[in-house]
Amino acid sequence: LGLKSNSGALVSSAQDDGPGKKAGITAGDVITQVDGKDVASPKELARLIGAYSPGKSVDVTVWRDGKSQTVKVDLGKLPISDKQASGDQQQQPSAPAKPDTLADLGLTVTKSENGKGLVVTDVDPDSAAADRGIQPGDVITAVNSAEVNGTDDVTKAMADAVKSGRKAVLMQITR
Numbered sequence: 001l002g003l004k005s006n007s008g009a010l011v012s013s014a015q016d017d018g019p020g021k022k023a024g025i026t027a028g029d030v031i032t033q034v035d036g037k038d039v040a041s042p043k044e045l046a047r048l049i050g051a052y053s054p055g056k057s058v059d060v061t062v063w064r065d066g067k068s069q070t071v072k073v074d075l076g077k078l079p080i081s082d083k084q085a086s087g088d089q090q091q092q093p094s095a096p097a098k099p100d101t102l103a104d105l106g107l108t109v110t111k112s113e114n115g116k117g118l119v120v121t122d123v124d125p126d127s128a129a130a131d132r133g134i135q136p137g138d139v140i141t142a143v144n145s146a147e148v149n150g151t152d153d154v155t156k157a158m159a160d161a162v163k164s165g166r167k168a169v170l171m172q173i174t175r
Helices: 042-050 151-163
Strands: 003-005 011-014 030-034 057-064 067-074 100-102 107-111 118-123 139-143 171-174
Touching (some): 042 118
Antiparallel strands (some): 003 011, 030 057, 057 067, 107 118, 118 139
């Protein structure tokens, strides 16, 4: 939706070019339902929206100025890459990128349009990544301060962390 929420389903900011803002959702709104399904938290909101296909219209109910309002939101499409995420095979420039996975993290990703970072296209709702708030549309730009341009970069940074005796990595994400 291009929205960021931090307490319940309170919208704390809306991307200027995001579908939520285009539909009139603003910072301070509390999202209470998506197509009649209750939204209990930002994680639940991400899960509900993630179940819909890009381009679909959904009714989003928000609490604003002491009353409930419903707005229709046309879900956006995630950016796609011109190349397959595996890097060793090329597709025609007009073909969408083949999603790649970071299965251990519960993430499906694809290279960003500009080649810098990995766009999260799917998050396993039962994964540690979901528990830490990673959402579809996030762009992983670095892991432990090392630039990320493919899944191999993430795997290497995680392996280096394990070799150093660390049990966690720091991911820098653009949302």
